[in-house]
Amino acid sequence: xxxxxxxxxxxxxxxxxxxxxxxxxxxxxxxxxxxxxxxxxxxxxxxxxxxxxxxxxxxxxxxxxxxxxxxxxxxxxxxxxxxxxxxxxxxxxxxxxxxxxxxxxxxxxxxxxxxxxxxxxxxxxxxxxxxxxxxxxxxxxxxxxxxxxxxxxxxxxxxxxxxxxxxxxxxxxxxxxxxxxxxxxxxxxxxxxxxxxxxxxxxxxxxxxxxxxxxxxxxxxxxxxxxxxxxxxxxxxxxxxxxxxxxxxxxxxxxxxxxxxxxxxxxxxxxxxxxxxxxxxxxxxxxxxxxxxxxxxxxxxxxxxxxxxxxxxxxxxxxxxxxxxxxxxxxxxxxxxxxxxxxxxxxxxxxxxxxxxxxxxxxxxxxxxxxxx
Amino acid sequence: xxxxxxxxxxxxxxxxxxxxxxxxxxxxxxxxxxxxxxxxxxxxxxxxxxxxxxxxxxxxxxxxxxxxxxxxxxxxxxxxxxxxxxxxxxxxxxxxxxxxxxxxxxxxxxxxxxxxxxxxxxxxxxxxxxxxxxxxxxxxxxxxxxxxxxxxxxxxxxxxxxxxxxxxxxxxxxxxxxxxxxxxxxxxxxxxxxxxxxxxxxxxxxxxxxxxxxxxxxxxxxxxxxxxxxxxxxxxxxxxxxxxxxxxxxxxxxxxxxxxxxxxxxxxxxxxxxxxxxxxxxxxxxxxxxxxxxxxxxxxxxxxxxxxxxxxxxxxxxxxxxxxxxxxxxxxxxxxxxxxxxxxxxxxxxxxxxxxxxxxxxxxxxxxxxxxx
Numbered sequence: 001x002x003x004x005x006x007x008x009x010x011x012x013x014x015x016x017x018x019x020x021x022x023x024x025x026x027x028x029x030x031x032x033x034x035x036x037x038x039x040x041x042x043x044x045x046x047x048x049x050x051x052x053x054x055x056x057x058x059x060x061x062x063x064x065x066x067x068x069x070x071x072x073x074x075x076x077x078x079x080x081x082x083x084x085x086x087x088x089x090x091x092x093x094x095x096x097x098x099x100x101x102x103x104x105x106x107x108x109x110x111x112x113x114x115x116x117x118x119x120x121x122x123x124x125x126x127x128x129x130x131x132x133x134x135x136x137x138x139x140x141x142x143x144x145x146x147x148x149x150x151x152x153x154x155x156x157x158x159x160x161x162x163x164x165x166x167x168x169x170x171x172x173x174x175x176x177x178x179x180x181x182x183x184x185x186x187x188x189x190x191x192x193x194x195x196x197x198x199x200x201x202x203x204x205x206x207x208x209x210x211x212x213x214x215x216x217x218x219x220x221x222x223x224x225x226x227x228x229x230x231x232x233x234x235x236x237x238x239x240x241x242x243x244x245x246x247x248x249x250x251x252x253x254x255x256x257x258x259x260x261x262x263x264x265x266x267x268x269x270x271x272x273x274x275x276x277x278x279x280x281x282x283x284x285x286x287x288x289x290x291x292x293x294x295x296x297x298x299x300x301x302x303x304x305x306x307x308x309x310x311x312x313x314x315x316x317x318x319x320x321x322x323x324x325x326x327x328x329x330x331x332x333x334x335x336x337x338x339x340x341x342x343x344x345x346x347x348x349x350x351x352x353x354x355x356x357x358x359x360x361x362x363x364x365x366x367x368x369x370x371x372x373x
Numbered sequence: 374x375x376x377x378x379x380x381x382x383x384x385x386x387x388x389x390x391x392x393x394x395x396x397x398x399x400x401x402x403x404x405x406x407x408x409x410x411x412x413x414x415x416x417x418x419x420x421x422x423x424x425x426x427x428x429x430x431x432x433x434x435x436x437x438x439x440x441x442x443x444x445x446x447x448x449x450x451x452x453x454x455x456x457x458x459x460x461x462x463x464x465x466x467x468x469x470x471x472x473x474x475x476x477x478x479x480x481x482x483x484x485x486x487x488x489x490x491x492x493x494x495x496x497x498x499x500x501x502x503x504x505x506x507x508x509x510x511x512x513x514x515x516x517x518x519x520x521x522x523x524x525x526x527x528x529x530x531x532x533x534x535x536x537x538x539x540x541x542x543x544x545x546x547x548x549x550x551x552x553x554x555x556x557x558x559x560x561x562x563x564x565x566x567x568x569x570x571x572x573x574x575x576x577x578x579x580x581x582x583x584x585x586x587x588x589x590x591x592x593x594x595x596x597x598x599x600x601x602x603x604x605x606x607x608x609x610x611x612x613x614x615x616x617x618x619x620x621x622x623x624x625x626x627x628x629x630x631x632x633x634x635x636x637x638x639x640x641x642x643x644x645x646x647x648x649x650x651x652x653x654x655x656x657x658x659x660x661x662x663x664x665x666x667x668x669x670x671x672x673x674x675x676x677x678x679x680x681x682x683x684x685x686x687x688x689x690x691x692x693x694x695x696x697x698x699x700x701x702x703x704x705x706x707x708x709x710x711x712x713x714x715x716x717x718x719x720x721x722x723x724x725x726x727x728x729x730x731x732x733x734x735x736x737x738x739x740x741x742x743x744x745x746x
Contacts, residue, residue, distance in 0.1 A: 049645050081670040084637050264457050272422050273681050294665040297454045303678030308646050311674055
């Protein structure tokens with residue numbers, strides 16, 4: 001093999017275009033390894049780089065196999081939001097796993113030859129990928145590439161929610177879109193670590209998924225008494241930190257309202273300016289692209305903000321990252337097990353009909369790309 | 374004198390009622406002093422406790438002198454926001470100054486007898502007030518009660534904005550409603566301390582006030598090219614922290630947008646998820662009671678939250694508080710000088726016509742209550 005295919009995403013004033021381009025097989029530098037990518041998941045966090053603010057409901061594709069091209073118009077306001085990436089060919093795919101097929105001269109790089117590793121290197125929607133050997137996570141002997149494909153984004157995000165909770169002096173958390181792959185991992189972590197979690201979902205089917213997992217606090221936002229249920233659960237757990245995957249609308253505001261109402265049930269914790277304890281909701285996703293609406297009826301000790309795994313890890317430092325990665329490897333078959341409903345090729349991933357399916361982010365559906373197909 | 378008048382604010386399901394009640398002259402405990410209140414300002418931060426979510430445009434008053442009563446209906450949604458204070462008679466007035474007319478047996482309390490002091494004790498809209506001697510700030514010999522009336526709220530708020538900036542690793546700030554009494558103090562502090570400040574105002578008259586003060590960066594939100602002006606000023610100063618007095622609407626969002634646009638001008642500081650440096654806007658006031666609208670088009674490293682002086686001081690600790698209070702006393706006639714346009718009695722302060730005037734919070738207008746009138 002002297003070439004491989006790589007997926008690129010480009011936004012121009014005309015809209016979004018995604019295609020596969022032929023790249024020359026990389027030569028590893030002394031500290032690098034070349035990984036033959038065998039499994040790479042499509043995470044919600046990949047959609048941001050893949051599609052940006054394009055209107056995927058209007059996406060079309062043309063061509064077959066390596067020549068397939070996906071096009072989509074930009075959503076209203078999309079262009080001004082994507083100025084920073086205009087006309088750049090961006091490689092996509094945050095993480096994946098595969099086999100080390102070439103290694104640089106450094107001893108550690110050489111020691112990984114032939115091993116199966118997981119990588120969070122960006123540009124993983126590609127047949128091959130050269131990365132620093134130090135950045136790869138060697139997988140247990142019995143793990144397939146499929147087993148190790150999602151070692152980083154969801155596991156580290158879930159673990160770092162708990163790190164954030166401890167670092168910012170909270171003792172329990174609220175999570176929205178709680179039946180997701182990430183949400184299920186988070187529940188397993190919370191159960192293992194004795195942390196209370198309030199799960200917010202939108203449908204009974206999602207309540208059932210979490211019940212089966214043994215989740216204690218599950219609140220369905222479609223119920224009429226949602227706000228009271230949420231306040232009760234927050235009062236019972238003492239949660240003052242929320243992680244919100246939805247982003248737009250009044251979800252964050254409603255969580256803060258319930259936290260404030262829960263605080264008001266405890267005499268003494270209240271001043272005329274509202275409860276004293278800081279209440280925080282982090283938005284880590286944008287299932288709803290609309291504006292976030294905050295009615296501010298929760299005193300003065302509140303915050304809302306963006307949360308991004310790489311930014312958190314950069315602040316947390318190397319020691320934390322090493323500790324968390326070790327836990328992921330140790331619990332790969334239990335806590336951090338991912339389920340995939342579809343395994344597709346790079347070309348399939350640019351088929352407009354398939355794109356619309358995985359872009360729907362349906363609970364229980366998760367797509368894996370195998371670039372070797 | 375065996376009694377004095379105290380202003381109380383009460384919210385019931387029927388609406389807001391404010392009145393003056395006769396109180397018995399307090400006996401100081403050993404560590405306390407009794408202050409004859411001679412000057413106490415009406416700050417925007419007092420309005421919250423005085424009026425809450427009442428509709429002051431519909432306020433009426435009845436009675437004369439000590440019998441005057443102010444009533445106002447609640448604004449839509451006001452009742453649910455004020456549950457925590459329902460049916461409670463709340464004393465009002467955060468700060469003020471006056472003469473020590475009685476003191477407890479402790480040596481320090483005794484040492485203040487006859488002295489003029491400033492106090493931030495709450496319930497200052499009253500003829501007299503017993504407070505711990507340690508909490509009082511003795512005024513310089515040449516300072517009148519009027520000079521010392523506003524020693525705490527605005528001066529400490531302005532100083533604590535700068536403390537927040539340093540503590541959270543920012544190097545310049547953006548401030549809205551920047552021509553206010555607080556905004557002017559903040560500009561004097563920034564000039565003295567070499568901190569860049571971007572002043573956002575709404576009218577040319579406010580631009581002129583700040584120009585005369587020597588402010589370097591003034592942006593008028595009524596100008597057509599406001600967003601570009603703001604981005605330029607933020608780029609020039611490197612401001613990644615804003616303090617917003619307005620609260621409702623898209624002010625905070627627009628500041629974050631401009632910070633993100635400014636960051637995008639610097640190569641390398643950008644990732645596909647937006648600029649890396651955390652951008653923060655604190656809402657410390659609610660000139661606009663409407664919801665805060667965040668369009669989130671500024672990457673993932675952003676935050677919006679409430680900011681309240683007592684909460685900040687509680688976290689900052691005693692050493693910081695002592696240092697800042699000393700600076701206020703030292704610079705009372707310069708940096709922290711307040712100007713008052715009206716001096717009124719407690720009874721005047723409940724006259725509906727006068728209430729509507731000071732509730733308008735017009736730039737340049739500031740009311741002082743003299744409870745001895």
